[in-house]
Amino acid sequence: xxxxxxxxRLSLPVLGAYWFLGLTYGLLSANMGYxxxxxxxxAMTIYSGSVEFIALTMLIxxxxxxxxxxxxxxxxxxxxxYAISMLDRYRGASWRKSLLIFWLTDETFAINxxxxxxxxxxxxxxxxxxxxxxxxxxxxxxxxxxxxDMLMQYLRGLDFVVTAMFVAIFMxxxxxxxxxxxxxxxxxxxxTVCLVVFGAGQFxxxxxxxxxxxxxxxxxxxxx
Amino acid sequence: MTTTQQFITIGIMAVSVISTRFLxxxxxxxxxxxxxFVRFLGRYLASAVFGMLVVYCLKDVQFLTxxxxxxxxxxxxxxILLHLWRRNMLLTIAGGTAIYxxxxxxxxx
Numbered sequence: 001x002x003x004x005x006x007x008x009r010l011s012l013p014v015l016g017a018y019w020f021l022g023l024t025y026g027l028l029s030a031n032m033g034y035x036x037x038x039x040x041x042x043a044m045t046i047y048s049g050s051v052e053f054i055a056l057t058m059l060i061x062x063x064x065x066x067x068x069x070x071x072x073x074x075x076x077x078x079x080x081x082y083a084i085s086m087l088d089r090y091r092g093a094s095w096r097k098s099l100l101i102f103w104l105t106d107e108t109f110a111i112n113x114x115x116x117x118x119x120x121x122x123x124x125x126x127x128x129x130x131x132x133x134x135x136x137x138x139x140x141x142x143x144x145x146x147x148x149d150m151l152m153q154y155l156r157g158l159d160f161v162v163t164a165m166f167v168a169i170f171m172x173x174x175x176x177x178x179x180x181x182x183x184x185x186x187x188x189x190x191x192t193v194c195l196v197v198f199g200a201g202q203f204x205x206x207x208x209x210x211x212x213x214x215x216x217x218x219x220x221x222x223x224x
Numbered sequence: 225m226t227t228t229q230q231f232i233t234i235g236i237m238a239v240s241v242i243s244t245r246f247l248x249x250x251x252x253x254x255x256x257x258x259x260x261f262v263r264f265l266g267r268y269l270a271s272a273v274f275g276m277l278v279v280y281c282l283k284d285v286q287f288l289t290x291x292x293x294x295x296x297x298x299x300x301x302x303x304i305l306l307h308l309w310r311r312n313m314l315l316t317i318a319g320g321t322a323i324y325x326x327x328x329x330x331x332x333x
Contacts, residue, residue, distance in 0.1 A: 013317045038230065045238035055237055063229040065236055072240035078273070079241070083248035084262060085270040091255070104245045106277060113270050114313075157325035163281035163296070164303050164320035170274040171307040171316065180271035187275025200283040204276075211272045212265075219264050 003117065007124030010115050013168075014107045014129045016161045021049050022136020023143070024159070029056055030144030043137045047130065048105060051075050077205055082109035093119045103130055107162075110169045186214055291332040299324035 022043070029039040038059065042052045051072050058068055082104045089112070090100050096119055100112075103126035111129075112122045174184055190210040194203040225233070252258040278300075285293045303320035310316075 009314075012314060016317070016321070038234070042234055042238075045234065046241050048241050051237060051241050055234065059225060059230050059233060061225070063225050063233065065233065068233045068237050069240050072237040073244065076241040076244040078276075079244040080248060081269055081273050083245055084265050085273070087248060087252055087258065087262070087266055088255070090249070097249075101245050101249055102242060110274065110277070157295075157328040158321065160296070160299055160324035161317060161321045163278065164299065164317045164324070166274060166277045166281055167300050167303040167320065168307055168313045168316040170278055171304060172311070172313060173271055173274055175307075175311065177271065180268055183268045184271040184275050187272030188279060189275075190272070191276040191279035195279060195283055203283070204280065207276055207279075211269070211276070215265060215268055215272070216261065218268075219261055 003120040004124050006117060006121055007128055010111050010121075011125050011128040011132070013161065013165045014111065014125075015132050016158070017107060017165055018129065018132035019136040019139070020155060020158045020161060022133055022138075023140035023155070025049065025052060025056075026137040026140020026142070027144055028053070028140075029137075030141045032056060032060065034059070036138070036141055039137045039141055040134065043134045046072075047103070047133065048076055048079075049133070074202070074205055077208060078106070079104055081208065082106075082113075085109070085113055089113070090119075090122070093122070096120075096123045099123070100126055103127075105129065105133075107165065110166065114169050114172055182218070183215065186211060190214070295324055295327040295332050298327060 025043075026039055034056070038056075039052070042055055046052050046055065054071055054075060055068075058064075058071065083101065086100075086104065086109065090097055093100055100119075100122055108126050108129045111125050115121075115125075170184065174181065187207075191203065191207045194207040194210060197203070198206050248262075252262055255263075282293070282296060285296050287293045299320050302323040303316050306319045307313075307316040
C-alpha cells in the first residue's frame with residue numbers, strides 16, 4: 001500500500017504528460033478518421049508515443065511492412081539504452097520483470113531510474129503510467145471532433161510538461177551524481193550536434209552511436 | 225491499407241518496439257555474463273540519456289523564426305532555478321510548465 005502511494009506521487013508528472021500527449025494523440029486519430037480500436041490497440045501494444053504518432057501517418061499510406069519495422073526500430077532504439085541502464089535495477093524482479101521491461105518508456109524509465117525503491121514501487125509506477133497513457137488516448141479520441149479545438153486552446157503549452165519533466169530529472173541526476181557530469185554534458189552536446197547535422201527526424205540513432213563511442217573511449221582509458 | 229493490413233502493421237511495429245526493450249535483458253541475463261563495458265554503461269549511460277532527452281524535446285523548436293525558442297528557453301531556465309532553489313521535482317515540473325503556458329498564451333501568442 002505504501003509502495004502504491006509512493007508510486008502515485010512519483011507518477012504525478014507522468015499523469016500530466018501522458019494525459020496531454022494522449023489527448024493530442026486521441027484527437028489526432030479521431031480527426032484522421034480511424035476507429036477507436038486503432039489508437040487504443042497501439043497504445044496497449046506499441047506503448048511508445050513517438051512510434052504511435054508516426055504509425056498514425058503510416059497507416060493511411062500503402063502497406064509497407066519493411067518500412068514499418070525500420071521506422072519502429074529506429075525511433076524505438078533509445079529503449080536499448082533504458083534497458084541497459086535498468087539491467088541491474090530490474091534483476092530479481094521475478095514475475096514482474098517481463099512486465100517492467102515491456103513498460104519501459106521514456107518517462108517510466110526516467111522515474112524508476114531516478115527514484116530508487118522496491119520492485120513493487122517500480123511496478124506500480126509502470127502500471128499507473130500505462131493506464132494514464134491508454135486512458136489519455138481514449139479521452140482524446142472521445143473528445144475528438146466535438147470540442148477538440150476549444151479544449152486545446154486552454155491547454156496550449158501544456159505539452160511543455162514533458163520537457164519540464166526531463167529537465168527536472170536531468171537536474172536531479174546532475175545534483176545527485178557528480179561523477180557522471182561528463183556523461184550528462186556528453187548527452188547534451190552529442191544530441192545538439194547530431195540534431196544540427198542530421199535534422200529533427202533522424203538524429204537519435206547517430207546521437208546514440210556518438211554517446212556509445214565517447215563512453216567507450218572513456219572506458220578504455222579509465223576502467224582498467 | 226485494409227483493416228487487416230493495418231492490424232498487421234501495428235503488430236509488427238509493436239513487436240519491433242518491444243524487442244528494443246527486451247534485447248539487452250535477453251543478451252545479458254545474469255551479472256556474471258554481462259561484459260564489463262555494459263556494466264560501465266549501466267552506470268554512466270543514464271545521465272547522457274537524460275541530456276539527450278532534453279534536446280529531443282526541443283527538436284521541433286524553430287530558433288530562427290517565430291518566437292526564436294524564447295518561451296522554451298525561459299521555461300527551462302525557470303525549471304533549473306526552481307530546482308536549484310527547492311530540489312523538488314514536482315515543483316520544478318509544475319512551475320516550469322506554468323511559466324511556459326503563461327508565456328505562449330499571453331506574451332508569445
